[in-house]
Amino acid sequence: MFPVVDGDSVLDVVVVVTPNSDRSEPLMSSLSRQEKIRVHALNAVMLRSSAEVATSTYKFDQEFSHYVYSRLLRPGEIGCSISNTLARKSIARLENGGLILEDDARVVDMKKLVSTSMDFLNQFQGTSAVLSFYWTENPNYVSGLHSSMKMLRHFGHPPYTVAYALTKEAANRLVESNTPARFLADWPICKVKFFVSLEDIVRHGDDQTTSVINVELTDLEQNRLGILRRAAIYSGIYFFCNRHARFAFRDFIQFLWKPRILFHLNQIWLWSAFRLHKERK
Numbered sequence: 226m227f228p229v230v231d232g233d234s235v236l237d238v239v240v241v242v243t244p245n246s247d248r249s250e251p252l253m254s255s256l257s258r259q260e261k262i263r264v265h266a267l268n269a270v271m272l273r274s275s276a277e278v279a280t281s282t283y284k285f286d287q288e289f290s291h292y293v294y295s296r297l298l299r300p301g302e303i304g305c306s307i308s309n310t311l312a313r314k315s316i317a318r319l320e321n322g323g324l325i326l327e328d329d330a331r332v333v334d335m336k337k338l339v340s341t342s343m344d345f346l347n348q349f350q351g352t353s354a355v356l357s358f359y360w361t362e363n364p365n366y367v368s369g370l371h372s373s374m375k376m377l378r379h380f381g382h383p384p385y386t387v388a389y390a391l392t393k394e395a396a397n398r399l400v401e402s403n404t405p406a407r408f409l410a411d412w413p414i415c416k417v418k419f420f421v422s423l424e425d426i427v428r429h430g431d432d433q434t435t436s437v438i439n440v441e442l443t444d445l446e447q448n449r450l451g452i453l454r455r456a457a458i459y460s461g462i463y464f465f466c467n468r469h470a471r472f473a474f475r476d477f478i479q480f481l482w483k484p485r486i487l488f489h490l491n492q493i494w495l496w497s498a499f500r501l502h503k504e505r506k
Contacts, residue, residue: 236343237323239312243337249328251431259335259341262324267312269328272304283307284405292472293408295454299451302409309386309410310403317396322346329430330359330388342390345376345420353395353417357383358427377498379419382412382488388427397431414480458482 238256242249249266272278278285278300287477290298298306302388309325316323324342332338338358345356356376360383383389391399402408402415412419457463464477 234343235261235263236346237265237316237321237338238262239267239315239323239325240267241269241308241312241325241327242266243328244271245267246328252326252328252330252332255332255335259339261339265315267315268352269308270304270311271415272300272307274300276434278303286405286407288471289407292467292469298406298409303406305386306406308412310400310406311397312422313391313399314390317393317400319393321350322390322392322396324388325386326388326427327386331431332388332426333428334424334426337424338388341375341422341424341426346392349392349418351394352392353398354420354422355389355391355395355399355417355447357385357389358422359385359387359429360421362429364476374423374498376420376422377495379421380491380494381484382414382417382419383421384411385429386410386412387429391486414484455485458485 240249240252240256253264253266256262270281272281285298285301285303287297290296294352312325317324318410324338341358342356345354357379360379398415398417398458399413402413408414454463457466458481459484461477463481
């Protein structure tokens with residue numbers, strides 16, 4: 226059961242806040258008007274240069290990151306990854322799990338966000354489960370206006386950490402898989418069940434809010450896998466061309482091959498689920 230304050234059950238909400246910034250003000254203002262939550266503000270870890278990474282007290286595994294992503298994680302990406310790990314540590318200390326929001330989350334319906342989070346956490350208590358409220362920028366996959374479905378299983382993992390509810394068990398597994406920091410924040414690879422909300426409850430940013438990570442360096446076109454590298458991973462050639470004493474074939478399957486295959490299978494699953502649902506209506 227959730228903790229009770231003044232006779233009402235409350236949801237613990239961890240907000241990852243950018244230090245010395247007003248980015249969180251719209252979110253904090255909307256949270257302050259909701260009685261059934263308990264807010265925990267967590268200052269984000271800001272790493273803006275390689276020098277700051279080198280002098281940081283946090284531990285990284287850049288060798289692993291380079292193997293998985295074929296590049297080193299950038300300072301801002303490392304900071305974001307560590308920040309989410311710290312937020313997950315806070316959730317792991319709570320018996321009933323909770324909700325994590327980055328400070329550029331903009332809540333459309335706060336009451337629905339709270340009630341949906343609490344229902345999800347009650348339903349999956351004792352298991353490793355995550356519900357992502359913002360997981361796509363494609364409006365065709367937001368079914369609030371198109372169907373009665375509220376939630377769908379996501380095989381693989383959602384690509385954004387803007388807003389997500391997670392159980393205590395899921396938080397523990399995500400922390401363990403990314404300590405020391407080696408994955409992008411979206412998401413550490415481990416045995417966790419992911420679900421996505423199909424309602425328009427949370428949006429990413431607004432006209433005045435942009436990413437604090439250097440946009441030019443993280444442009445999707447620049448980070449996109451080349452055709453040859455994709456083919457090498459899907460065929461397994463990548464493993465044999467990048468033999469490393471530290472990484473066994475099972476590591477290649479778990480961290481490179483399987484996530485990409487699941488991504489494509491998940492797109493087919495989502496498309497099929499929506500089409501089947503519309504045919505039944």
